[in-house]
Amino acid sequence: MTLSNELPIRRWLRRAGSARLEFGADYNPDQWPREVWDDDVRAMREAGVTIVSLAIFSWARLEPRAGEFDFTWLDEVMDLLHAGGISVDLATATASPPPWLTREHPEILPVTRTGETLWPGARQHWRPTSPVFREHALRLVRELATRYGDHPALVAWHVNNELGCHNVYDYSDDAAAAFRIWLRHRYGTVEALNHAWGTAFWSQRYDDFEEILPPRLAASHPNPTQQLDFKRFSSDALKDHLRAERDLLRELTPEVPVTTNFMVMGQQKPMNYADWAGEVDFVSNDHYVLPGPQARDELSFSANLTGNIAGGRPWFLMEHSTSAVNWQPVNVAKKPGELARDSLTHVAHGADAVCFFQWRQSKAGAEKYHSAMLPHAGTDSDLFRAVARLGERLHELAPVAGSHRRRADVGIIHDWESWWVAEHDSHPTDRLNYPQEALDWYTALLDAGIRADVLPADGPLQEYRLLIAPILHVVPAALADRLRDFVAGGGHLVTTYFSGIVDENDHIWLGGYPGALRDLLGIRIEEFGPLLDDESVELDNGTTGSLWTDRIDVGDDVEVLAHYKTGEQAERAAVTRREVGSGSAAYVSTRLGPDGLAALLPELLGPAGVTGELPPEWGxxxxxxxxxxxxxxxxxxxxxxxxxxxxxxxxxxxxxxxxxxxx
The missing domain is CATH 2.60.40 (Immunoglobulin-like)
Incomplete structure (x- = not known):
């Protein structure tokens, strides 16, 4: 269902009276006594809050016993927020089942690959494929939608919360049964599955779908395609739960847009968000800064990717932090200015809402040391004053609301299936880090003052002058054709080590590496040359490579941009480029890091006609x-x-x- 060609978030803004950037947080009034709520609304208005996400973890309060609902407190909070001019993104509250449900139905609890049960006591202790959980969850959704669908404060539905954050991979019997159904739908016959999975290896041939299990703990490496399909299935299982709640909400409240908060950040790879984006009325994302020298570049990278998953349209930043989080080994507070810079970087890449976890910092519970808009120190604090200044800044930036991201000349392809497969076991190295290679390219471009878009592999490739495809490991024939067409049409492609190696079934493209991209690149590799942890190689352009090398044979029409000076591949090609009409295809066979890539970029940007939009002296x-x-x-x-x-x-x-x- 599509509400209209207009992004649903614009509907909220019209209801609010004018276009604006939304500002707010998760709000958990049920953690606090009633007398605090009035203070909350007053402080929200002082800070410039316009919207809150409500009741995310409130199932036990809303349904204290099976089939018995208590909405008295939520009625009052909804009315109080509306009277204060604050809109509500109302959660379906299904993220964590209440104790009575797991006591009565322990069969909803997830099971690990080693057969251990994940017990209650934290959150997200439910199986995505449990029919019992689904029944109880949808009953709650129905009650909420029936009661609040016409409430004037309601502007959106928030399905569950961070789907798959802790329960994406469930190996239970429910999951096994659902996995078999998914496989029947994908392959049709067990013979087709046997071919796709290469089950002739290690005597794994199946005679019936009922013989198939999830890749539970095994004596050795599980079947690689079984692992890939289980990852696909697990993402789809959560997507199916999203659809189930969404469809019921659309049935009961067709004019209220539905979203759920993605987690496009860092190492969050289990959910294929590019595939999920079409399931929501507008894209929402949670992002938390990860420590390290590229921390803010990763924030920009993730916001950039979220904007392109959203098709360039505005999206909703559902959660980030005002200062320190609570779940890293050392939780460092943000420096002055970082709260605003982090928030506005998301806005720069398309966010029309800036929200935090959470409004009031908790007094008890696992996240009591996680920062909030209203900290333990109260309104008389530097942090709250910084929050209020950000609220004023966002109010001033209201003209930005609704505007689309402007496409860059450079695109970086981010492909979830390549990420999944490239980091499988029993590979040439287990040191490969898919998102790090992509982030290194992004950082090198930022250092050069070049804008780049981060986009999924099914994005609009032809719109770019230069495409960078780091570790594009999984290349089905259709994607190989699209890349060839891009180059033939005058585009310039750069790819890296361990790219083009397998098809959609994780089968090797035979005839020499890089497989599906071999002819386009004009090179042939017989054997990989991964490096040990303490090894590095020098290139004749003054850069240093690590992690990987390749023994490359180059075609007659291939230009060598850099050779290896040291290591087993000394004097062989390290970086190549093949011209194809007015386009080209280049290959980088080692990890150079941001500094090494910066030295190489002029050789790649020049033929594509890409130049910076900022003065070079800004460096x-x-x-x-x-x-x-x-x-x-x-x-x-x-x-x-x-x-x-x-x-x-x-x-x-x-x-x-x-x-x-x-x-």
């Missing part, structure tokens, strides 16, 4: 993102940058953001 200290007619200049450093070369910009403060209207 990559400033990230540029463009929405409509608005240029976001984001200071990537802890020092001030003079950006007065652009009219109206002046001095960009440390960790600061300037937004220019350049109509």
């Amino acid at each position: 990559g200290r400033v990230e540029l993102a463009i929405r409509g007619d608005h240029w976001f200049l984001i200071n990537r450093t802890d020092e001030a940058v003079d950006v007065s070369a652009l009219p109206g910009a002046g001095i960009l403060e440390p960790r600061g953001v300037v937004v220019l209207h350049r109509g």
